[in-house]
Amino acid sequence: MRCIAETAPAAAIGPVPQARPAATLRGFRPSDVPFVATIVAEALRERYDPGLYGSLSEEWPDGFLVAADARDVPVGFLLGVNQVPGEARVLMFAVDRDRRTEGIGAWLMDAFVERSRRRGFRRLTLEVRVSNATAIRFYTRYRFSVVDLLRGYYSDGEDGYQMARPL
Ligand SMILES: CC(C)(COP(=O)(O)OP(=O)(O)OC[C@H]1O[C@@H](n2cnc3c(N)ncnc32)[C@H](O)[C@@H]1OP(=O)(O)O)[C@@H](O)C(=O)NCCC(=O)NCCS
Structure with missing residues (x-):
């Protein structure tokens, strides 16, 4: 389940709308792993094999959303997976401590709900x-x-x- 191949960089979803925090929402890249792992260690108090992030993103790349700052450094992420038919599961979700309550979490969750709906899932x-x-x-x-x-x-x-919750 380790990520061996570098996946192509995911395209940015678009410019940040005015009401949104100073960040860009994009897909996960293998180079994000150290930053994501640091956020996880602090925010979720769990440590995972670094290879886990890449392998989990392979099945449903659109389910792994990253909010990145102006230098393209991840400041928050939501890793969703599809393990049960018709359902998406939020496996990990965290925002860097210094960037909380800016709306980044809501932005990630809104995008995840939308993507899950588009994928036809009925439940989160x-x-x-x-x-x-x-x-x-x-x-x-x-x-x-x-x-x-x-x-x-x-x-x-x-x-x-x-x-x-239902979708
Ligand atoms: C949960 C978490 C991802 C939310 O991210 P966030 O970027 O701070 O959330 P937002 O800024 O989008 O906040 C959304 C709403 O929640 C409210 N909120 C967020 N954190 C809050 C806090 N500590 N106290 C009170 N309200 C809070 C915000 O005011 C906002 O409300 P609004 O829409 O009325 O303005 C973040 O707190 C986090 O990373 N926590 C640690 C990791 C964690 O617990 N993850 C979930 C594990 S299952």
């Missing part, structure tokens, strides 16, 4: 730490609701909630 799912009140509030505003309690789901033993 995700998992979140039970202690992560900020993310739970964010998801609730995006019409996700808790559908299951996942005991000891995280590597440090914390419970998770599975949340879902």
Whole structure:
């Protein structure tokens, strides 16, 4: 499942609309891995094999969205996968600590919802730490609701909630 070949750079989705944060939304590139891994380590308190990002992006490249700053450095990302027919799952979602509450998270989620709809998915799912009140509030505003309690789901033993919403 490791990413061996460099994939072609994904095209930028377009210029930033006026109401959007100072960033560009584009697809994932293998050169993003160190930046994405740094955001993950700080924001999600999990560490993954660096090869995981490339391999997960291969099946559904459009499901991996990156928000990049003016120097094209990733400042946030949403990695979505399609493991269950008709469903997209938000596997990882985080914004750099210094760039939160600027609207980058909402921008990523809006684009992901739109892409999932276009792909014909009927439902979105995700998992979140039970202690992560900020993310739970964010998801609730995006019409996700808790559908299951996942005991000891995280590597440090914390419970998770599975949340879902229809599309
Ligand atoms: C959850 C997360 C991705 C949101 O990203 P973000 O870029 O800060 O979110 P936005 O700026 O788009 O905020 C969207 C809305 O949530 C609100 N919000 C975001 N963070 C908030 C906070 N800490 N406190 C209060 N409200 C907050 C914003 O005010 C905004 O509301 P508005 O639309 O009325 O203005 C970000 O907090 C994060 O990376 N957290 C750590 C990683 C994480 O928990 N990921 C989810 C794991 S499942």
